[in-house]
Every structure is written in structure tokens, then in C-alpha cells.
Amino acid sequence: MLINCVAYENGAKLADIPVEDISEYIIRPGCFVWVALSDATPEELAQMQDEFNLHPLAVEDAHHGHQRPKVEEYGDSLFVVMHLVEPAAEGEYSVNVGEVDVFVGKNYVLSVRNRSKQGFLGVRERCEREPELLRNGAGFVLYALMDAVVDRYFPVIDALEVELESIEQQIFTQGGAARDKIKQLYDLKRRSLILKRAVAPLVEAAGKLHGGRVPQICVTSQEYFRDVADHLGRINGSIDAMRDTIGTAISVNLSMVTIEESEVTKRLAAWASIFAVCTAFAGIWGMNFEHMPELKLRYGYAMALALMGGTCSYLYYRFKRAGWI
Structure with missing residues (x-):
């Protein structure tokens, strides 16, 4: 489903354009087109492939979904896969894992969001409020999307840490069955593993976008990608610490059961x-x-x-x- 299709020139929004007019705008100097799709159909992906001359392997990955987070170069374009980890319905001990695939070229950005309820309209509004940065083109839009995805990891890990602290306090009280506590800890460990699978590969992938041989599209936004990589490193470290704490809590809980x-x-x-x-x-x-x-x-x-x-x-x-x- 098409969310929006907007043309930008020199950091300013030109207009919302129909998909059929994309080819007319991407040939203009200093102009790029930003298209957002949600749960795209094969026909929509095929149309975008024709308009932007996307690599067929990247399109195939976006079509099948369930890809590992990564950054791949295809000539002078990039294909970026990120996982969207969102809390499930309130009161449920689970998380929803979506995916966003981003195609980036010199004069276009195409984001394809799958299995996610949260959109990126706020990202577009943020970019439009910063025309000086938006002048950097598609590279800055890619940064804004990555930054939004990474920022959504923080509330998830904060919620997991609060839940872990609550379970740790219950371990040393007489109330509650030991079996239930161990079940909660293993469920918490499973959700932290889901977040780990989303973050750890992205740490390495984000490192390709700053320092060393950087893709031409991202050259003017290296410092911003370095900030994203720093946030990912912090989250990855927090996940590792939390997983160690969960393992210790399980051992302590079993020891308390043995003592009782x-x-x-x-x-x-x-x-x-x-x-x-x-x-x-x-x-x-x-x-x-x-x-x-x-x-x-x-x-x-x-x-x-x-x-x-x-x-x-x-x-x-x-x-x-x-x-x-």
C-alpha cells in the first residue's frame, strides 16, 4: 500500500506526486523522490523497480521479507534492512517484530514497511523541518529512518529492565511459585534474544556508513551515522548485561528453591x-x-x-x- 510519494529539491518539499511521474522528477538536478510503502504487494514492488531501476536481488529480499538486518551495496545504491521491535498489546508478555527495507540511491529513497503498526510520518515531518540537513539528500533521509528505528529500541529495553528488576525482587520474597518466576525469566530471556537479533547485526552494518570507505550517498552524513552506531553499541551492551543478569537470576532462583x-x-x-x-x-x-x-x-x-x-x-x-x- 502506498503511504506517500513526495518530491524534494534543495532541501524543500516540491509536491506530492503520483507514482507515474517519478521518472520525471528523479532526472532533475538536486531533486530526489521519497516513497513510503506499507506491506507492499509484488505489483507495487515491480512498479518501484521499474521507476528506480532497483537491483532484482534487493527487490527479491524485500518481497520475501524476514531478512537479517544488513546494509548491502548494489553499484551506487544501498539496500538496508532493519527490524522493527515493538511492544505487543498491553498486558501481553510479548513483542511484535516487523521489518523495514530501505532502497537508497542518489535521487531516491524507497522505504517498505512490513508487519508493523507504527509508521514513519514523524520522520518525514522531522526532515522537512530541517531543510539545511535535508539538502544532503537521500543519505540524510536514510539516517533519519535508521535513527527512528533505533530510538524505538530504547522503550523496549527499558520495559524489559523494569520487568527484570520486579522479578528479582520477587525471588527473595516468600510469595509466588518458583516455577512461575523461572517461566517469567525464560520468557524475558526470549524477548531479549529477539531484540539482540535486531540490534547486533545492525551494529556491524551501521559501521559501514561512517569511517573508512563510505558509500558516496552517505559521505555528507557520516557524523550522523556515527551517532546511530553509538546508540546501537549502547543498546547492544545493555542487552548483553541484561541477559547475564537473567542467567544469574535463574541460578539464584533455583538456589532459593533448593534452600527452601x-x-x-x-x-x-x-x-x-x-x-x-x-x-x-x-x-x-x-x-x-x-x-x-x-x-x-x-x-x-x-x-x-x-x-x-x-x-x-x-x-x-x-x-x-x-x-x-
């Missing part, structure tokens, strides 16, 4: 020892032998009860002092 089980085992063992005394005495005096000592004593029954009670009380005192009860 040990406490329960000690209590059971202590009470079993106490009742074992009663069982032993009762078992001895319950034997049906004719000649047994103390059977003829007048206070033998009371003495037996007192002996059992005293022994059990002493054991209870010792176990209580040792912290087993």
Missing part, C-alpha cells in the same frame, strides 16, 4: 526424630512378654509418659536452638 526444600527437609526430619522417640518407647512397652521389668510398678504408666514427654521436649529444644524447627 532443605529447610522443609530439616523440619520434617526434626519432627520425625521427635515422634520416633515416642514410637520406640511405645514399641518396647507394647511387647506381650510375660516377664518384663517395670510392669508391676504402680506408677509405671505415668513414669513412661513422663520419660517420653521429657525426651521429646529435650529434642524439640535442641532442634529449635539449631534452627531446624
Whole structure:
């Protein structure tokens, strides 16, 4: 679906143009066309391929989708793939993973957004408010799109970190089942892995756009791409730290479960020892032998009860002092 198709010249917007007129504008000096598509059909991609002379391999990747984040050069043009990681519906412990494919040439920018509810209208408005920067052409538009995608990673990782802190606090409380906490931690680890798969390849890809041999399209915007790469590095480091913390939290949670089980085992063992005394005495005096000592004593029954009670009380005192009860 076509979102918009706009022509720009010397940093200023000329007009919204029909797709059929693209070829007339891209041949004008200092002019470039920015087209945005959402969930594009094969027919729309084929039309864009004809208008911008896109490389067939790049078009094929955009058509099939589910590509790894990357930056590829095709002659004097670029093909950039980025993952859009967005929180799912409120109250759900999941994230939605979309994709944006960007074709960039000297006189055009084509963005194809797939499986994502959040558009890039704010990016276009931002660029139009900065005509001095927009004069840098398609390279600056590519930076603006990448910057918008990377900025959307920050709320996701912030939400994951807040959730992790909440689970860590629950580990040291008595409430909540251990199984539920481990399930939450593994679910958190799965979502952090999704974010990692979006960020880590893009760190390397963004490095191609500043320093060293930079594509001609991006030469005038190198410092901006360096800023994007710096943000990606920070996010990547935060993800690694969070994944390490999740692993530690899982180990601590399992250790707490083991400690609790040990406490329960000690209590059971202590009470079993106490009742074992009663069982032993009762078992001895319950034997049906004719000649047994103390059977003829007048206070033998009371003495037996007192002996059992005293022994059990002493054991209870010792176990209580040792912290087993």
C-alpha cells in the first residue's frame, strides 16, 4: 500500500506526486523522490523497480521479507534492512517484530514497511523541518529512518529492565511459585534474544556508513551515522548485561528453591526424630512378654509418659536452638 510519494529539491518539499511521474522528477538536478510503502504487494514492488531501476536481488529480499538486518551495496545504491521491535498489546508478555527495507540511491529513497503498526510520518515531518540537513539528500533521509528505528529500541529495553528488576525482587520474597518466576525469566530471556537479533547485526552494518570507505550517498552524513552506531553499541551492551543478569537470576532462583526444600527437609526430619522417640518407647512397652521389668510398678504408666514427654521436649529444644524447627 502506498503511504506517500513526495518530491524534494534543495532541501524543500516540491509536491506530492503520483507514482507515474517519478521518472520525471528523479532526472532533475538536486531533486530526489521519497516513497513510503506499507506491506507492499509484488505489483507495487515491480512498479518501484521499474521507476528506480532497483537491483532484482534487493527487490527479491524485500518481497520475501524476514531478512537479517544488513546494509548491502548494489553499484551506487544501498539496500538496508532493519527490524522493527515493538511492544505487543498491553498486558501481553510479548513483542511484535516487523521489518523495514530501505532502497537508497542518489535521487531516491524507497522505504517498505512490513508487519508493523507504527509508521514513519514523524520522520518525514522531522526532515522537512530541517531543510539545511535535508539538502544532503537521500543519505540524510536514510539516517533519519535508521535513527527512528533505533530510538524505538530504547522503550523496549527499558520495559524489559523494569520487568527484570520486579522479578528479582520477587525471588527473595516468600510469595509466588518458583516455577512461575523461572517461566517469567525464560520468557524475558526470549524477548531479549529477539531484540539482540535486531540490534547486533545492525551494529556491524551501521559501521559501514561512517569511517573508512563510505558509500558516496552517505559521505555528507557520516557524523550522523556515527551517532546511530553509538546508540546501537549502547543498546547492544545493555542487552548483553541484561541477559547475564537473567542467567544469574535463574541460578539464584533455583538456589532459593533448593534452600527452601532443605529447610522443609530439616523440619520434617526434626519432627520425625521427635515422634520416633515416642514410637520406640511405645514399641518396647507394647511387647506381650510375660516377664518384663517395670510392669508391676504402680506408677509405671505415668513414669513412661513422663520419660517420653521429657525426651521429646529435650529434642524439640535442641532442634529449635539449631534452627531446624
